[in-house]
Amino acid sequence: MRWSQAFISTLREAPGDAEAISHKLLARAGMIQRLAAGIYSYTPLGFRSLKKMIEIVREEMDRSGAQEVDLPILQPMEIWQETKRWERYINDGILFHLDDRKSGSFALAPTAEEAVTDMVRKSVTSWRQLPFNLYQIKTKFRDEIRPRFGLLRGREFLMKDAYSFDVDDKGLDVHYKKMEKAYRRIFERCGLEYVLVQADSGAIGGSASEEFMVVADTGEDALVFSESGDYGANIEKAVTGELPEPWAGEEARPFGRANAPTPGLITCEDQARHFGTTTSRIVKTMLYEAVRHDNTSFVAAVLIRGDLDINEVKLPKALGILHALLLPEHRLDAIAHTPPGFVGPIGLTPPAGQDDVPVYVDRSLANAVNVYCGANEEGTHHSNVSIARDVKIAGIVEVATAREGDPSPTGNGKLLIKRGIEVGHIFKLGTKYSEAMRCEVADQSQKLVPLVMGCYGLGIGRTVASAVEQNHDSEGIIWPVPLAPYTCVVAALQRDADVLAKAGAIYEELREKGVEVIFDDREERPGVKFKDIDLIGFPLRVIVGSKALAKGAVEISTRFERKAESVPVAKAVETVLRTIAGGGRRLVLEPGESAGG
């Protein structure tokens, strides 16, 4: 491609709404353009990188034995109602949906479990037709509450989604492992540093799930790792080892009434200071509106140590409910007879229609003795509370949020917290969708069984953006070779006939040798060319300028190293080829070839 003919426009300044580095740089490089909040166009240059990513994913999915399909993204409400996801997603406000002329409703789908399950149930009747894994690379829609960070959280986005179908869990395990392997190959090919962590399966449902995360400060997820590297989990899922218990070995003292704190002492920190103890001895009592799967609800109390926080992603699962909403303050008075700060597990008044308020206790408090808790009276606390003795416990649950420095659940060292971008997510769905949609086959004993499914997502645009997050400097993007829009740029620094001819010849030869190369033949000053080339971040750069050319040389450098070497004109092409063969990050010169920078 000749730059002078190409649709490329770079920006000296990033659009004002760009926040993340990848967003700023991709926009400045003219690779993406915002059309609306969370909705981006790819320019020819940006689309080239996107296509690179698509091809890598397609190759690795095909290699794994998966088969590509194309499912409608405009999907009828009816199949979403079969799995109860219509109401759920509408309630969460994240489903784009619309009506057609005849009043039918449709979704612009964020995932395709229903569509693929429908396809399979219509055509598969026997276990002999299994197993298989179907995937597609297609634009998806999610009406994000808050789209941000450019390609990282958009409302329209390109995602690869795959769905495996097996007769039993053993088959699912095989597919799951295959996908993990395929994903590892994909991210390794992109040159990305990533980690695999345990994850919550969220709204998709299912049992096990793991996320592929690119570690980056702009990441929206908090990740928990053990120092020793033998544990990694999304904070939504992370558990900790046994925490030291400050009451270990103590005798339980008689239950009492604490000297009253002033009503202003609302936080656990204030109270601990007032009582002359640590926050770990203050019991935090949180009241939740617990919504059951049948949409009925009740009020429940959850007790946790004052130095810990409740993880509201873990909570519903621990309580066996659909979701838990913290009770709004105005409802506290009727149940706990006090504003926040003095709520406790003893003497709660259940709301109408409920016999009692069940009290769930986090594991961290299961053995607690001689602790303080709110007395359900403003300004008052109980002291020397022994949880097992004094509280009617509905269940011991594990709902604490992991903290940096907590012991690792594996017993090896402490936990660290980093941020990450979720680029891939693999789930064991089980039979959630196949049962709801009656996607069944006859097994070997002629019994009708629902298919066991897995689902595997991979954000294409997001992975490209992650690559930029991970590979850039003050001048611009440093594309990993596999994702670069062009591998190499040949720039003619001057409009001099000899310069243009030599540069043109090198460009033509590289092209013939199969290198993806762009020829900067623009009528621009050298400075402009250098800036654009660095900003877009082509891995290799061949500079043809009148100065070096007078000595029969051109200058070659990689975007990663940025140190240019003079190379004889006749050796330029082979130097480029050798450097690409060597990975493209570092210049590979022949011994004795360098004439110095």
Next chain:
RNA sequence: CGGGGCGUAGCGCAGGUGGUAGCGCGGUUGCUUUGGGAGCAACAGGUCCCCGGUUCGAAUCCGGGCGCCCCGACCA
């Protein structure tokens, strides 16, 4: 959903006591320049987010709406 901010040329922004709009970058043309976003000159480019109101007159004041960005989303 709560709080804050913004909306003026392709991009980044200024203006705002009411009088019909400006700067930088970018663009076009010419001359000069030519190894890290050149200089001079001329030119082009605007629904000042939209609708309504006040006024002789609104980018500016008032009301309503829309769009966008940021922060927070309750830890008792």
